[in-house]
Amino acid sequence: MVEELFNRIVDMDEEGSINMAKEYLERGGDAQKLLEVCRDAMGVIGEKFEKGEYFLSELILGGEIFKSIMEFTLPMIKKGDVKKLGKIVLGTVKEDVHNIGKDIFKVFAEASGFEVVDIGIDVPEEKFVEAVKEHKPDIVGMSCLITAGVSSMKRTVDALKEVGLRDKIKIIIGGGRVDEGVKEYTGADAWADDAAKGVRLCKELMGIEG
Template identity: 50%
Template sequence: MTDVREDFINALVDLDETKCIDLAKQRVEAGEDPFTILEDLREATDRIGNMFEEGRFFVSDLMMAGEILKQIMVVLKPAFGDRKIESKGTIVIGTVEGDVHDIGKNIVTALLEAEGFTVVDLGVDQPPEAFINAIKENKPLVVSLSGLLTEAIDSMKKTVDAIKAAGLRDSVKIIIGGGRTDEEAKEYIGADDWSDDATSGVRKIKKLAGVA
């Protein structure tokens, strides 16, 4: 790995926003293959995930990393021109009805995009019908229901029940995410998996999508 690639990865891991964006712009302007830069993003996010699991990174650090990732993708996307980025598949994500928290959802979205997925982010306070329509329109591999409030658990169940009633449950994997989720909530809601942090959530989504 060349020095500039390692410098770029380290800048993201160190959350050095200015250096990271500057290096991304320099690499794009130099005509470097954007897919190589994507690979470096994936390497950096893997390192960040490991540091979080080891207790060396905190939620605030993940938030910062997510914001930097978004900015890098803005710099990077024009470099692909007419070249099609081969997606690993589509993921639908959204915060369920009655909840407007989106920090965890936004981090997961940024990390999934860096991993090469196409992410359809529905936003916050989304009713079951929004998820049903998104499944019909996008045919995702996985649907991620996000929520932080205790009340979100019942909203998640309502959403999964509606997906079942629409005859779509067998066509998609469902993961729930948020601080109130656990194994018991997963069973109650009828989801395939659960996660209470972004990095494990991304890992589990990859597994559900069959690309772990």
């Protein structure tokens, strides 16, 4: 069934894929697995876009399908214990408006017991700095899917250094455009290209076992 769902998303069958995702959950399917399948399908849509087989309209429709599926899937991921593990200020960096991955990471982090302050998309460095001053998080999370966002992340880390806040927090970057090299370049502490791994790393950064 998940294979069929994957194909329907890639083929842009909006109604069919939403109905199939609902049916999958109704039959007791795993919400996390469902999101992974959708994400893999988005990866293929992205590849087709790159090859010129799909255009911006398909990228937009793909995003819409994913958003519709997230609406009823994310609430099924259980909330974590009342005990808070720590606070995360989270945003998609300046120049980048992709929000789907950020929103999924937020739900995963909350499900594990983190408090998350979501400051939105296309967030300039000054806004990250203000949010750190206001919310005093343990961790800053930056989401980045496009190349233009890499320098935004570096500017944000530098801006935090300039006001003397860099050493008071941990910084994790995530999204399709991050890797070890980007982590080194930006001066972040950790990187993840999947939400579950991101949460594990946040726990590690806080010195929490498991």
